[in-house]
Amino acid sequence: xxxxxxxxxxxxxxxxxxxxxxxxxxxxxxxxxxxxxxxxxxxxxxxxxxxxxxxxxxxxxxxxxxxxxxxxxxxxxxxxxxxxxxxxxxxxxxxxxxxxxxxxxxxxxxxxxxxxxxxxxxxxxxxxxxxxxxxxxxxxxxxxxxxxxxxxxxxxxxxxxxxxxxxxxxxxxxxxxxxxxxxxxxxxxxxxxxxxxxxxxxxxxxxxxxxxxxxxxxxxxxxxxxxxxxxxxxxxxxxxxxxxxxxxxxxxxxxxxxxxxxxxxxxxxxxxxxxxxxxxx
Amino acid sequence: xxxxxxxxxxxxxxxxxxxxxxxxxxxxxxxxxxxxxxxxxxxxxxxxxxxxxxxxxxxxxxxxxxxxxxxxxxxxxxxxxxxxxxxxxxxxxxxxxxxxxxxxxxxxxxxxxxxxxxxxxxxxxxxxxxxxxxxxxxxxxxxxxxxxxxxxxxxxxxxxxxxxxxxxxxxxxxxxxxxxxxxxxxxxxxxxxxxxxxxxxxxxxxxxxxxxxxxxxxxxxxxxxxxxxxxxxxxxxxxxxxxxxxxxxxxxxxxxxxxxxxxxxxxxxxxxxxxxxxxxxxxxxx
Numbered sequence: 001x002x003x004x005x006x007x008x009x010x011x012x013x014x015x016x017x018x019x020x021x022x023x024x025x026x027x028x029x030x031x032x033x034x035x036x037x038x039x040x041x042x043x044x045x046x047x048x049x050x051x052x053x054x055x056x057x058x059x060x061x062x063x064x065x066x067x068x069x070x071x072x073x074x075x076x077x078x079x080x081x082x083x084x085x086x087x088x089x090x091x092x093x094x095x096x097x098x099x100x101x102x103x104x105x106x107x108x109x110x111x112x113x114x115x116x117x118x119x120x121x122x123x124x125x126x127x128x129x130x131x132x133x134x135x136x137x138x139x140x141x142x143x144x145x146x147x148x149x150x151x152x153x154x155x156x157x158x159x160x161x162x163x164x165x166x167x168x169x170x171x172x173x174x175x176x177x178x179x180x181x182x183x184x185x186x187x188x189x190x191x192x193x194x195x196x197x198x199x200x201x202x203x204x205x206x207x208x209x210x211x212x213x214x215x216x217x218x219x220x221x222x223x224x225x226x227x228x229x230x231x232x233x234x235x236x237x238x239x240x241x242x243x244x245x246x247x248x249x250x251x252x253x254x255x256x257x258x259x260x261x262x263x264x265x266x267x268x269x270x271x272x273x274x275x276x277x278x279x280x281x
Numbered sequence: 282x283x284x285x286x287x288x289x290x291x292x293x294x295x296x297x298x299x300x301x302x303x304x305x306x307x308x309x310x311x312x313x314x315x316x317x318x319x320x321x322x323x324x325x326x327x328x329x330x331x332x333x334x335x336x337x338x339x340x341x342x343x344x345x346x347x348x349x350x351x352x353x354x355x356x357x358x359x360x361x362x363x364x365x366x367x368x369x370x371x372x373x374x375x376x377x378x379x380x381x382x383x384x385x386x387x388x389x390x391x392x393x394x395x396x397x398x399x400x401x402x403x404x405x406x407x408x409x410x411x412x413x414x415x416x417x418x419x420x421x422x423x424x425x426x427x428x429x430x431x432x433x434x435x436x437x438x439x440x441x442x443x444x445x446x447x448x449x450x451x452x453x454x455x456x457x458x459x460x461x462x463x464x465x466x467x468x469x470x471x472x473x474x475x476x477x478x479x480x481x482x483x484x485x486x487x488x489x490x491x492x493x494x495x496x497x498x499x500x501x502x503x504x505x506x507x508x509x510x511x512x513x514x515x516x517x518x519x520x521x522x523x524x525x526x527x528x529x530x531x532x533x534x535x536x537x538x539x540x541x542x543x544x545x546x547x548x549x550x551x552x553x554x555x556x557x558x559x560x561x562x563x564x565x566x567x
Contacts (some may be wrong), residue, residue: 043457044428091455139299147323172455173371174525175323175484201457240459244531245487245551252555258562267529271536278542278562 005032005086005164005195009064012050012218024050025218027064034163036195039206041241042215048199051215052246055197058084070162084113087162091169093149096156101129102144103137106156113160127155131185147178154182156191165189166197171205183208204244207265213238224255227263246270282445282478284311284334285351288343291329291502295341300378305344305502311480316472318489318510321499322524323487326372327482330499331448334480335366335565336414364393367444371451373435378421382408385423386438407437411467421524429460433467443465447471453488465492490514490528490549498523516545524553530554 012025026046032038040048051057054066057073065249066073070081089115092097099105101181103124126135131151136144140151150173157165167186171179181203190196200210206212207226214222214235221227229236230247243251246267255259258277264270304326311317322328326333327413332338333345336352336359345352347362370376379385383404392399408415411433412503418426432452439447449468452460469492472479473561482490489496489510496513498506498520507524512522517535519528527546529534535546542561548554 030317043459065471143293145299145301145324173451175321175524176486177486177524178323195539201455201461238524240457240462242458246533248551249530249533249555249558252552253559253562256555256559258559267533268536270539274537274562275542275556 003069003163005069006030007054007061007064008064008067010055010061011063012059013062014050018073023218024064025054025215026219028218029064030213030220032164032195032197034195035190035193036192036197036209037189037198037208038195038213039209039211040197040199040213041201041203041206042207042221042238043105043240045217046215047218048219049168052097052197052199053188054165055166056083056088058088063279069190085163086142087157087160087165087172088163089150089154089157089165089167091172093153093173096246097141097149098152101138102133102141102152105141105152106159109160123159123161127159130188131155132181147174150174150189151178151182154185162194165194166199168199169201170198172201202244203241203247207244207247214241214260227266230263240254242269282348283313283346284366284446284478285346286310286330286343289330289333289340289345290342291331291333291338292341301500301504307499307502307504308343309497309507311478311502313445314472314478315495316479316493317481318493318496319480319499320486320489320525321494321505323484325499325524326502326544327499328450328501331368331450331480333484334446334448335361335420335455337368342567364442365444366448367440367442368440369436369447369449369452371454371535374423374431375429377435377438378501378552380422381420382413382423382426382434383419385434386441389442390439403441403443404437407441409501409525410440410471411437412463413437428459429456429463432456432460432464436464436467443475445482448480448482450482451484452481453483453485458524468492486514486526486528487530489543490531498525500524511547514549517546 007028007030010025011023013023036261042048054061057079060074071078071082073082095128098104098108106127107120128137131154133151139147155198171182174182186196190198200206209259212226212229250260250264250270260273286307289307293301293303319327333340341411350357350362352359354439377385380530385409386404387400405415408418412431418440423431425512451454453464471477493510496510500523514531530551534544534548538544544557544561
């Protein structure tokens with residue numbers, strides 16, 4: 001069986017005794033295969049974070065089922081296996097940092113798995129190096145800036161060597177350099193075969209994914225690749241998903257008679273293509 | 282209100298192993314009615330600086346003058362001066378606490394000892410200033426609002442103090458695109474209509490370029506560059522030295538210039554950029 005996460009007819013309803021039930025997600029069917037890069041977009045309250053939490057059994061579906069590599073997330077006996085396999089990084093790192101110094105925080109999960117100290121040391125060093133925080137190894141996390149803290153949180157998940165990593169707006173607090181670094185890390189991890197599920201509001205980031213899911217009021221409004229979403233003007237307007245400036249520029253240039261391809265995921269591709277076109281004319 | 286910072290230095294945890302000089306001899310001014318962007322990479326001292334500007338932190342050395350009143354002078358009436366610099370922290374919605382939106386916004390003005398009528402008036406006005414219809418929002422619990430609405434309520438709470446300077450620190454972080462646009466529109470209107478001085482801390486250079494008149498760039502606790510937005514965002518190399526990237530459109534233009542195209546760099550409007558690139562492209566063909 002190919003490893004994958006399978007969501008079948010998943011609905012989720014937050015318990016609210018005072019009101020009639022409101023579904024945060026309704027009848028969602030979705031697969032995340034090993035090595036996928038799926039990006040989830042949608043306005044606040046559309047169910048993105050709820051969906052993210054269903055991937056590793058932080059939430060259990062009200063209806064339908066979530067299977068991680070064939071393991072049902074309702075099966076409590078498999079909980080730790082599932083959570084080791086599906087790592088989770090949240091928007092606010094303050095909610096997930098527990099250690100008194102950075103390297104201890106990253107080691108926390110590994111210590112709880114009973115991994116030998118030598119292996120822990122190696123994995124902690126590797127993870128800190130991956131996200132560029134080695135120089136803060138001995139610092140107390142509470143004195144780091146927001147961006148530095150987020151990288152500590154990502155390292156903590158990386159150290160668990162998960163097959164899937166779900167990131168819930170991981171870059172919304174980082175400066176552009178930090179964001180670039182984290183996105184590069186995410187792409188590297190994806191390149192090494194880890195499946196990535198990235199929840200974001202940033203269209204620039206979404207353009208890097210291989211598949212996009214746009215949620216609206218708990219339902220899938222779009223599932224396809226980035227190039228397809230660029231074509232969907234009506235849907236994007238409705239969901240307030242403005243094109244990133246580089247892609248908008250490319251669109252205007254095509255309208256202005258420059259024969260650019262219909263989709264360029266990064267600004268560098270745009271400049272490269274423009275220069276090549278100009279040379280050849 | 283004019284703000285002057287003179288030789289500001291701030292050290293976190295002096296004498297401790299993680300001692301950090303967050304600001305190092307920074308001097309700068311903000312003029313009445315300006316809209317200034319404060320940018321810099323993570324850890325460059327932006328948040329420390331804004332907390333010094335309204336007296337939340339006391340500088341290790343140096344001083345802050347608000348219309349000539351020294352915030353660091355223990356005898357000065359800094360309580361009054363401080364009220365005039367409204368600071369909207371990162372994620373200000375986490376500070377909402379009251380049962381209704383109106384109660385939350387009223388908290389500050391009520392502590393100023395204002396009359397009940399005056400407090401009520403300020404609540405209404407503040408809601409209008411952030412674009413929330415008083416009749417619809419007054420009696421709602423802040424916790425039933427969307428992320429963007431909560432943040433607008435938190436900003437209204439600051440505006441109810443009627444500050445002359447508004448400092449917003451990463452005010453759009455974590456909001457969805459619509460919430461982002463709403464907040465930025467409101468801040469732009471406050472600056473234009475109420476003539477409030479706005480200091481905006483942001484990591485988003487596209488956002489900064491589209492809004493502010495002047496930019497101050499910090500790096501490692503020092504001023505790395507400052508000047509008019511068009512000037513600061515015209516030189517990719519020197520900006521990179523400050524740990525800052527150009528906004529997207531100038532960055533693309535700058536890459537084309539490096540490849541031999543003849544274009545200006547400091548263009549922020551995507552249509553204007555498209556027009557210039559297309560012109561240069563077609564000229565090349567002829």
